[in-house]
Amino acid sequence: MATSHGFLADVTNMFNDAAKLLSLEEGLAEKISVCNTTLTTRFGVRLRGKMHTFEGWRAVHSNHPSPAKGGIRYAPYANHEEVEALAALMSYKCALMDLPFGGSKGALKIDPSAWAPHELERITRRFAQELARHDFLSPSQNVPAPDVGTNEKTMIWIADEYRRMKSNDINANACVTGKPIAMGGIEGRVEATGRGVQYATQVFFQTPEDIAKTGLPADLKGRTVIIQGLGNVGYHAAKFLSQEDGCKIVAVVERDGSLRNPAGLDIEALKAHMLETGGISGFSGGEYDSGSALSDACDILIPAALESAIHDGNAHEIKAKLIVEAANGPITYAANEILRERGVVIIPDLYANAGGVTVSYFEWVKNLTHIPFGLMERRRDEQGNRMLARQIESMTGHQFPEGAESFLDGAREIDLVRSGLDDKMRSAYGEMSRLWNSSDDIPDLRTAAYIIAVRRLAEIYQALGIGG
Numbered sequence: 527m528a529t530s531h532g533f534l535a536d537v538t539n540m541f542n543d544a545a546k547l548l549s550l551e552e553g554l555a556e557k558i559s560v561c562n563t564t565l566t567t568r569f570g571v572r573l574r575g576k577m578h579t580f581e582g583w584r585a586v587h588s589n590h591p592s593p594a595k596g597g598i599r600y601a602p603y604a605n606h607e608e609v610e611a612l613a614a615l616m617s618y619k620c621a622l623m624d625l626p627f628g629g630s631k632g633a634l635k636i637d638p639s640a641w642a643p644h645e646l647e648r649i650t651r652r653f654a655q656e657l658a659r660h661d662f663l664s665p666s667q668n669v670p671a672p673d674v675g676t677n678e679k680t681m682i683w684i685a686d687e688y689r690r691m692k693s694n695d696i697n698a699n700a701c702v703t704g705k706p707i708a709m710g711g712i713e714g715r716v717e718a719t720g721r722g723v724q725y726a727t728q729v730f731f732q733t734p735e736d737i738a739k740t741g742l743p744a745d746l747k748g749r750t751v752i753i754q755g756l757g758n759v760g761y762h763a764a765k766f767l768s769q770e771d772g773c774k775i776v777a778v779v780e781r782d783g784s785l786r787n788p789a790g791l792d793i794e795a796l797k798a799h800m801l802e803t804g805g806i807s808g809f810s811g812g813e814y815d816s817g818s819a820l821s822d823a824c825d826i827l828i829p830a831a832l833e834s835a836i837h838d839g840n841a842h843e844i845k846a847k848l849i850v851e852a853a854n855g856p857i858t859y860a861a862n863e864i865l866r867e868r869g870v871v872i873i874p875d876l877y878a879n880a881g882g883v884t885v886s887y888f889e890w891v892k893n894l895t896h897i898p899f900g901l902m903e904r905r906r907d908e909q910g911n912r913m914l915a916r917q918i919e920s921m922t923g924h925q926f927p928e929g930a931e932s933f934l935d936g937a938r939e940i941d942l943v944r945s946g947l948d949d950k951m952r953s954a955y956g957e958m959s960r961l962w963n964s965s966d967d968i969p970d971l972r973t974a975a976y977i978i979a980v981r982r983l984a985e986i987y988q989a990l991g992i993g994g
């Protein structure tokens with residue numbers, strides 16, 4: 527299994543490659559790249575008749591702007607360095623997507639499958655108390671979301687614990703995103719990261735100068751795809767790309783091996799099999815083996831599991847022409863160089879998996895305004911005009927031309943979320959692509975993404991008087 531060894535150094539190296547192309551004042555690049563604060567907490571929970579000690583972290587890479595935003599991961603391999611690397615990626619991601627958040631990430635060193643739901647609830651509530659007690663959880667300072675090993679349930683336990691602790695905070699529910707709909711969540715958050723991966727892939731295939739660099743046909747329909755990790759992100763990306771864009775998912779790589787089907791795997795059926803059996807082996811709709819299909823022939827490779835999956839030991843063997851980084855940090859710095867030299871185009875994590883935090887932003891705004899999107903829609907009917915369009919405008923910065931709002935008549939919350947996400951993904955891609963194509967000094971989309979992010983962060987630090 528990939529480890530997080532060197533992950534933080536890889537993120538810093540990628541940052542430095544971009545920062546050196548900008549003329550930043552001395553010391554500012556370092557200030558931006560280092561992690562501000564990391565809380566380490568160890569707490570006890572009495573379970574199964576004995577006291578168990580759990581170790582967790584919450585890193586705030588940057589709290590300019592505030593709140594800091596980023597997921598919480600439950601994994602047995604979680605560690606301090608990994609959390610800081612992931613928090614740094616969150617700062618750059620939010621800056622690239624022009625979201626008003628700093629970057630944060632948290633983790634608990636735990637195998638969630640080893641505990642029953644009621645036990646996980648008690649552990650999570652204790653973790654939430656520790657985070658809140660140290661100001662690493664609050665709607666205005668630090669807002670977690672789901673990541674590997676956590677989900678809507680984890681988020682609502684955290685929100686509920688926080689509400690009990692801060693019963694006079696009317697915005698308490700906005701202390702986490704990714705909540706169930708009935709508890710202040712937003713339609714489309716569960717699918718959002720995979721949906722964003724789909725939109726990122728679509729817009730890439732609609733950009734002729736970029737698609738030309740891969741040598742792939744300009745049509746997304748019929749492209750062969752390999753997905754690593756059929757969890758929340760990988761499953762939704764695979765589902766949407768196969769069902770809506772006509773891609774063929776020719777292989778899935780999971781922790782227990784690989785499944786191949788040259789005619790395309792039935793993703794819904796495979797996911798149902800995984801939920802029932804806990805793995806991909808024994809699925810009748812494909813050929814299983816215990817090895818890895820990561821370097822099989824395909825057009826598009828989507829790593830959606832863990833960091834450092836593609837490293838200098840296997841980067842030479844990758845046959846895909848395009849890699850869409852659905853996971854955070856799935857390609858090491860060394861592998862990135864090898865792939866770039868081999869002409870493989872990479873849509874970087876900062877951008878490709880930003881759908882989750884973008885829709886989290888919509889949820890946070892919805893919680894803070896206390897106005898459900900549907901109510902906005904009715905107000906438009908009563909008061910005349912543009913209420914719904916204004917809400918999208920304020921969320922995304924998109925300006926509707928006069929008259930364009932009429933297509934949103936009768937829009938449901940999910941439509942609003944998807945169109946807002948699509949808009950954000952398109953505008954960020956346009957910026958990255960234009961920059962990449964504007965200069966030979968910018969070797970790839972990743973460097974372009976980092977340049978945009980670092981520039982924005984530098985502006986914030988300079989405006990604050992920190993550096994310049």
Ligand SMILES: NC(=O)c1ccc[n+]([C@@H]2O[C@H](COP(=O)([O-])OP(=O)(O)OC[C@H]3O[C@@H](n4cnc5c(N)ncnc54)[C@H](O)[C@@H]3O)[C@@H](O)[C@H]2O)c1
Binds near residue numbers: 673880
């Ligand atoms: N959930 C989100 O909204 C979100 C947002 C942005 C980025 N991400 C990133 O996407 C990645 C996946 O997150 P997720 O939320 O889908 O997690 P998840 O836990 O739902 O899914 C991870 C999947 O990867 C599989 N996996 C684990 N080890 C593997 C291995 N060695 N080889 C192949 N497969 C393996 C697991 O079995 C699981 O199916 C992570 O890097 C995460 O940080 C997630």
